[in-house]
Amino acid sequence: MSNLDLRxxxxxxxxxxxxxxxxxxxxxxxxxxxxRGRMLVAHGVSQGLEADQDVLNSLxxxxxxxxxxxxxxxxxxxxxxxxxxxxxxxxKGRMTDAQAALRDAAALAGNPLGETQYRHAWLEDASxxxxxxxxxxxxxxxxxxxxxxxTRRTFDLxxxxxxxxxxxxxxxxxxxxxxxxxPDALVSKNLEQIKRxxxxxxxTG
Numbered sequence: 001m002s003n004l005d006l007r008x009x010x011x012x013x014x015x016x017x018x019x020x021x022x023x024x025x026x027x028x029x030x031x032x033x034x035x036r037g038r039m040l041v042a043h044g045v046s047q048g049l050e051a052d053q054d055v056l057n058s059l060x061x062x063x064x065x066x067x068x069x070x071x072x073x074x075x076x077x078x079x080x081x082x083x084x085x086x087x088x089x090x091x092k093g094r095m096t097d098a099q100a101a102l103r104d105a106a107a108l109a110g111n112p113l114g115e116t117q118y119r120h121a122w123l124e125d126a127s128x129x130x131x132x133x134x135x136x137x138x139x140x141x142x143x144x145x146x147x148x149x150x151t152r153r154t155f156d157l158x159x160x161x162x163x164x165x166x167x168x169x170x171x172x173x174x175x176x177x178x179x180x181x182x183p184d185a186l187v188s189k190n191l192e193q194i195k196r197x198x199x200x201x202x203x204t205g
Contacts, residue, residue, distance in 0.1 A: 006046060011076040012039040018068035018078065024061050032058040035068035035078040042085040051094045059085050060096055064178050086180025095180065103181050110170035110186070111141040119169055122148030123155070133164035136199040138190070141171050143205050154205055163203060166193045 018035035019025050025034040032041060032054065041058045045051060062082045069077055089095065095103075105114040120129070122144065137158050143151040155165070170190060173183025194202065 006043075008077045008081050009039055009043045009046070011074045012036065012072075012078070013074050014040075015073065017071050017073060021067040021071050023065065023067070024063060028061070033061055035062075035072075038062055038082055038085075039076065039078055042081050045085055045088065051089050051092070056089070056094065056096050059089070060099070060179070083178055083180065088180075090180040090182075099179050099181060102175060102179060106171055106176055106181075106186060110168075110189075111145065112171060112175045113141055113145055115141075115145045117145075119144045120165060122152045123165070124152065128155070128159050128165070129167050130162075130164040130197075132198050133162050134199055135161065135163040135201045135203055136194055136197060137163050137165055138172065138202050138204045139165065139169060140205060141175075144169075151205065158203060164197060164199070166190055166197070168193060 012035075014036055016034075016036055022034050025037075027033075031037040038058055041049070041055055045055065049055065059082055062079070064079045064082065066079050069079055072078070086095075086099075090099070102112045106112045108114075109116055110119070119139070120126075123129070135158070137155055139151055139155075143154075155163070168189070170186045171183075172190070173186040176183040176186070
């Protein structure tokens with residue numbers, strides 16, 4: 001299976017420790033909704049298992065919270081395995097409607113929330129966006145669209161220290177990356193702007 005470390009899958013000794021901390025398994029109760037189950041599903045996919053809806057449900061219900069990795073006595077990395085398996089399936093054209101909607105929203109609006117308003121609408125004075133600065137405040141999608149007041153207050157402090165914003169900031173790409181999609185276009189757009197600004201440090205909330 002491309003982009004999947006089989007050694008990490010084989011580290012899982014099926015002890016079930018992860019079942020005691022997985023929030024999804026606690027709610028769903030199915031073995032396929034536990035990290036142990038997902039490791040078996042990912043292994044099956046690596047061996048040619050057909051990715052039907054049950055396989056997609058198993059892999060895509062993982063929140064990637066990482067609690068399983070913290071508890072794993074074998075040092076397995078279920079989160080990375082799940083993300084790699086999702087990406088493998090996306091490359092083969094297998095994804096859920098939710099993944100497709102996330103991809104399309106990010107491509108069209110520059111954020112997975114599908115928000116179309118100006119990303120820096122929370123900003124009181126557009127002249128605070130400097131063309132060149134040593135520091136950049138990366139606001140992020142939630143900061144821009146869900147917590148604008150907190151973001152405004154944070155930037156009010158930061159701008160006193162020669163910090164600017166990315167003028168056409170888009171999503172960092174993490175939601176796409178974690179769900180197996182390709183974040184490269186978003187990442188590149190942000191990085192190109194940061195290079196033009198000449199910043200050497202990125203500050204996040």
